[in-house]
Amino acid sequence: MRPRTLSGRYARTAYLFLLPAILFFAALFYLPIGNVIATGFRTGPMADQWTGLSNYAQALSDPSVRHSFLVTAVFAVLVVIGSIVLGLALALAIDQPLKGRVAFRVLLLVPYLTSVAIVGLLWRNILDPELGVLNRVLLALGLPTQQWLNTAPLLTIAAVTLWQSVGYTMVLFLAGLQGIPETYHEAAKIDGADAWRRFWRITLPLLGPTTLFVSVMAVISGLQAFGQAYIITGGGPGDATDLTVFHIFNVAFRTRDFGYSSAQSVLLLLVIVAFTVIQLRAGRRGEVTY
Structure with a gap:
């Protein structure tokens, strides 16, 4: 006892x-x-009237909700692909014995440590078609100015998101690269494998857990993105950057329909959970151990 x-x-x-x-x-x-x-089961100005599943049924049939989910899905795909490709490329470059690589890591991490609000205001001032710094530089060089926030705005805010987050992704991939035993590469060199083959046959498979983590976090952050659309583009032009969380924000605080916005929030949560479970299961099936 x-x-x-x-x-x-x-x-x-x-x-x-x-x-x-x-x-x-x-x-x-x-x-x-x-x-x-x-x-989400209520309606009215104070969400004090029971309405059952009507908010969820309305959200599933609402074209504006479907459009915001589609826009967010495209945005998340851009962020995921960019995070993996750019983060891995930078990690491979910094993993080499180069001078100043520590300072380069710090410079890449500074945007990640900066709030979304500051980053959004910074890039809004840079990309503004009338007063933006980038167009002023183009004018000084005698080049035509561009409507940066009107041409491919979704791609623009995805690029800003990647600029802010790629330093963190790089650090994750760098940790994964440094965790791969060097004996694997030495054995492959003895067998005559060149650098490209070693990357595809050794480095990339052994980075599977890191790639899985990066993709899961990128999907979650991409589906939850809000500040980029709110600060840089205001959801425009039109509804081209009407991300789901931004759409929910407008429904809640501009139309004051908290029940309907809550139902959309729950649906978004279910989508995030579903994608996370799918990614984790797919990652476990292809997991490489050493």
Whole structure:
């Protein structure tokens, strides 16, 4: 009986130390999620009228909601592909014995450590067609100016997102590269494999877990993107950058329909969970161990 009492004592002590964190997450995470789910079943200015599943049915049949999901899906695909390709390319470059690579890592990480609001305002001032720094430089060089925020605006905010986040992705891939045993590459060199074949046959497969993590995080952040559309383009031109969270924000705070916006938020949460589960299962099937 004494070991059981002792283990119970350890368990009570552990739960006691975990209690502040549990209360913190319950108050700031789980309770708000529960409140959003409950609000999704209600309607009215104060979300005080029970409406059942009508908000969800309306969201599934609403063309504007479907359009925002489509825009967000394209944006997320651009962010995922860009994060993997650019992050891996920069990691491969910095992994070489070059001078100043530490300073280069720091410079690439600075945008990631900067808030989305500051990054959005910075690039809005750079890309503004009338007063933007980039067009002023083009004028000084005698080149024609461009409507940066009107031509391919979704690609523009995706590029800004990648500019901000690629440093973090690079660090993840760099950690993965440094975790690959050098003996694998040495053995491949002895067998006559060139650098390109070593990359495809050794480096890329062994970076599978890192690539999976990067893709999952990029999908989640891409589907939850808001600040880029709100600050840089305002959802425009038209509804070209009407990302889902931005659309939900407009429904909640401009039309004051909190029940309908909550239903859309729950649907977005389900989409994120579904994509995450699919990616994790696909990644486990192709996981490489060493």
